Amino acid sequence: MNHADEMAILGRRARAAARRVARSPGRQRDAALRAMADALEARTPSLLEANAHDLSTADAAGVTGALRDRLKLTAERVQSMANGLRQVAAQPDPVGEMLGEQVRPNGLRVGQMRIPLGVVGIVYEARPNVTADAAGLCLKSGNVVFLRGGSEAQHSNAAILTVLRDAVEAAGLPRDALMSLPSTDRAWILAMVQAEDWLDLIIPRGGEALIRFVAENARVPVIKHYKGVCHVFVDAAADLEKATDIAHNAKVQRPGVCNAMETLLVHAAIAPAFLPRAAERLRASGVELRGCPRTGALIDVTPATEADYHAEYLDLVLAVKVVDDLDGAMDHIATYGSDHTEAIVSENYSTVQRFLEEVHSSVVIANASTRFSDGGELGLGAEIGISTTRLHAYGPMGAVDLTTRKYVIRGSGQTRN
Amino acid sequence: MNHADEMAILGRRARAAARRVARSPGRQRDAALRAMADALEARTPSLLEANAHDLSTADAAGVTGALRDRLKLTAERVQSMANGLRQVAAQPDPVGEMLGEQVRPNGLRVGQMRIPLGVVGIVYEARPNVTADAAGLCLKSGNVVFLRGGSEAQHSNAAILTVLRDAVEAAGLPRDALMSLPSTDRAWILAMVQAEDWLDLIIPRGGEALIRFVAENARVPVIKHYKGVCHVFVDAAADLEKATDIAHNAKVQRPGVCNAMETLLVHAAIAPAFLPRAAERLRASGVELRGCPRTGALIDVTPATEADYHAEYLDLVLAVKVVDDLDGAMDHIATYGSDHTEAIVSENYSTVQRFLEEVHSSVVIANASTRFSDGGELGLGAEIGISTTRLHAYGPMGAVDLTTRKYVIRGSGQTRN
Numbered sequence: 107m108n109h110a111d112e113m114a115i116l117g118r119r120a121r122a123a124a125r126r127v128a129r130s131p132g133r134q135r136d137a138a139l140r141a142m143a144d145a146l147e148a149r150t151p152s153l154l155e156a157n158a159h160d161l162s163t164a165d166a167a168g169v170t171g172a173l174r175d176r177l178k179l180t181a182e183r184v185q186s187m188a189n190g191l192r193q194v195a196a197q198p199d200p201v202g203e204m205l206g207e208q209v210r211p212n213g214l215r216v217g218q219m220r221i222p223l224g225v226v227g228i229v230y231e232a233r234p235n236v237t238a239d240a241a242g243l244c245l246k247s248g249n250v251v252f253l254r255g256g257s258e259a260q261h262s263n264a265a266i267l268t269v270l271r272d273a274v275e276a277a278g279l280p281r282d283a284l285m286s287l288p289s290t291d292r293a294w295i296l297a298m299v300q301a302e303d304w305l306d307l308i309i310p311r312g313g314e315a316l317i318r319f320v321a322e323n324a325r326v327p328v329i330k331h332y333k334g335v336c337h338v339f340v341d342a343a344a345d346l347e348k349a350t351d352i353a354h355n356a357k358v359q360r361p362g363v364c365n366a367m368e369t370l371l372v373h374a375a376i377a378p379a380f381l382p383r384a385a386e387r388l389r390a391s392g393v394e395l396r397g398c399p400r401t402g403a404l405i406d407v408t409p410a411t412e413a414d415y416h417a418e419y420l421d422l423v424l425a426v427k428v429v430d431d432l433d434g435a436m437d438h439i440a441t442y443g444s445d446h447t448e449a450i451v452s453e454n455y456s457t458v459q460r461f462l463e464e465v466h467s468s469v470v471i472a473n474a475s476t477r478f479s480d481g482g483e484l485g486l487g488a489e490i491g492i493s494t495t496r497l498h499a500y501g502p503m504g505a506v507d508l509t510t511r512k513y514v515i516r517g518s519g520q521t522r523n
Numbered sequence: 524m525n526h527a528d529e530m531a532i533l534g535r536r537a538r539a540a541a542r543r544v545a546r547s548p549g550r551q552r553d554a555a556l557r558a559m560a561d562a563l564e565a566r567t568p569s570l571l572e573a574n575a576h577d578l579s580t581a582d583a584a585g586v587t588g589a590l591r592d593r594l595k596l597t598a599e600r601v602q603s604m605a606n607g608l609r610q611v612a613a614q615p616d617p618v619g620e621m622l623g624e625q626v627r628p629n630g631l632r633v634g635q636m637r638i639p640l641g642v643v644g645i646v647y648e649a650r651p652n653v654t655a656d657a658a659g660l661c662l663k664s665g666n667v668v669f670l671r672g673g674s675e676a677q678h679s680n681a682a683i684l685t686v687l688r689d690a691v692e693a694a695g696l697p698r699d700a701l702m703s704l705p706s707t708d709r710a711w712i713l714a715m716v717q718a719e720d721w722l723d724l725i726i727p728r729g730g731e732a733l734i735r736f737v738a739e740n741a742r743v744p745v746i747k748h749y750k751g752v753c754h755v756f757v758d759a760a761a762d763l764e765k766a767t768d769i770a771h772n773a774k775v776q777r778p779g780v781c782n783a784m785e786t787l788l789v790h791a792a793i794a795p796a797f798l799p800r801a802a803e804r805l806r807a808s809g810v811e812l813r814g815c816p817r818t819g820a821l822i823d824v825t826p827a828t829e830a831d832y833h834a835e836y837l838d839l840v841l842a843v844k845v846v847d848d849l850d851g852a853m854d855h856i857a858t859y860g861s862d863h864t865e866a867i868v869s870e871n872y873s874t875v876q877r878f879l880e881e882v883h884s885s886v887v888i889a890n891a892s893t894r895f896s897d898g899g900e901l902g903l904g905a906e907i908g909i910s911t912t913r914l915h916a917y918g919p920m921g922a923v924d925l926t927t928r929k930y931v932i933r934g935s936g937q938t939r940n
Contacts, residue, residue: 466545472934
């Protein structure tokens, strides 16, 4: 049997489970989430044992540093997965909510009801905690999840999934609410992303190569997040202290993540006052600055190249550019931005308003750090990813973004003429 | 220069126009829509002349019947396009609306603002009125439209587009708010649907072959509507008069459209009372009935095959099946349905409620005809298509469905720790 045929068998099981999960009461789904959390805690030793297997394979392959760290499970990390599931359980149920019921002139009542998407595929790498996070958000929103984790974490992922499926079944929901591919081969990813009859959405989480592979081969709709080249624009009317704090926080607080600032744009009128002060603060935290010639006239920087303004450094490196005005900043963002997150620092009402209205990145911020572009910080409880494509969801995605809305019409015998 | 390179040049123009259109006030976009309507009326003779050219080509090719009729423009049809644009102009502006602003514990105000998708591609066939309808809805929602009409209507479409672009320019918006491909060749469709850097969405409108071609080749996200196999379920607790009226209306009022009923499901308990009565009424309107054995035991029908329950007849033919109960009806819909529109006729509260909650087609209806599944009837003003895939939009799509939502955060200097 080829992969597509095997995928169809798995897909049919997923669809059957999806009908049951979609009609389950929110209370039952929340109970399952809490049972999953309890089971992860209770069975921590078996998870660490499976993880040790993956770690020894990684060590034999010479994996070190950040990659090995992402792979590693500890009792604290298992605890943190469990807590995440409990937080998701505590959120309101997005399924079934009625939106905007109106009465038409013929007496028909027309509204929209939130329903699950159906079967959601998650393709991810390295971090085993995604297994629990994705399973939790998909179950919360009444979906079946189809997981494909990386081969480097295969024993950890399989162990976590077994624990979670046992808990889901004990809570009276189908084990098949949580599905996974039988193998981590690329050929299986291909079969999965082309299974448009069985999956409703694919969310790839990982490096740009993985995301492009999925996007280029998928027939199932994909929500993707390529990268975050986030900007902070310090306007002429910025409060210097807020601007310095925000620029420092956006770059330094956690430089390796997608919502960290990569380019600082500075209004020419405030650059002489702001740049020396900001540079001192950033350099004290070890940030390397690369700037345009106008920046170089004010502070000592490495000259920035075109590539610097496109770069997602994910490191303590910052591109700096002096711009003439708000339009110059917005033009730069339109040219080099990645539609992720941009912030303005300004006390001028009209300038802030124009920036918030006209910059069409997925998150736009006035007078706060780009680091707040995060599902947890925005009140979503947890996030399944950050979309930088505009269809369906834009920005951090929570459980509610794993739903769609069907029209519900209530009549009293109406016919059309 | 190859198609992809030429497409990139057009795409850059579209993106530049999209920034201007997105920031234009709703008043200006509505004025442009009214100017487009006026211009279509004023220049009707030139449109009819171009259409005559297309019609003579069609006649030479032996095109007749429904296809020729769809192609034909008349003064009334131009008037109807103009009126459609005025109706769209009269709707509220979806762009800029703020949704659900909340205050986070740290004082950040977090909301979502509706913004245009950007550049929307429409691939369609035959009917020249789609040129005006699609241009109107895309402009209303602040998007640039990229049109690819069928070769059979190329002169009509080009003439309409010229009139509309003149009007848009006179209203102070860029001509490039309305773009089209330089040729109707399939190779150009291919270049368009793969131009993921320049287009944000493709909506194919037309036959299943066209939609599959787009879906299978697209890198740009696609919202598709394959077909409408719509069901009416007459429950044991149905009011017989309502049930008969609704079944008749859903099948007969306009059988050639996607929201017409294709299969009638009847609860076994009411079948002896309902089926003879319904059959008489349907046959009087020329409907051919094809039924299951239990149907055949009650009325005279051609035996239905498996293919009949999958069929989108778009004609005066109806498949009939007697089912044991609500679950039997819902199982049938899950197996054979197309996620378009399903209706139940019943006076039983719990039965209706279960049907509306558990059937996850894009439109579910209690006690009214499936023919109400239509953007105009649901209050959307006009529709750009009907989505039967769950991502982004599900069911009839209006101007508001051509928008997305970005996060807007207002702070007062917050940084993250």
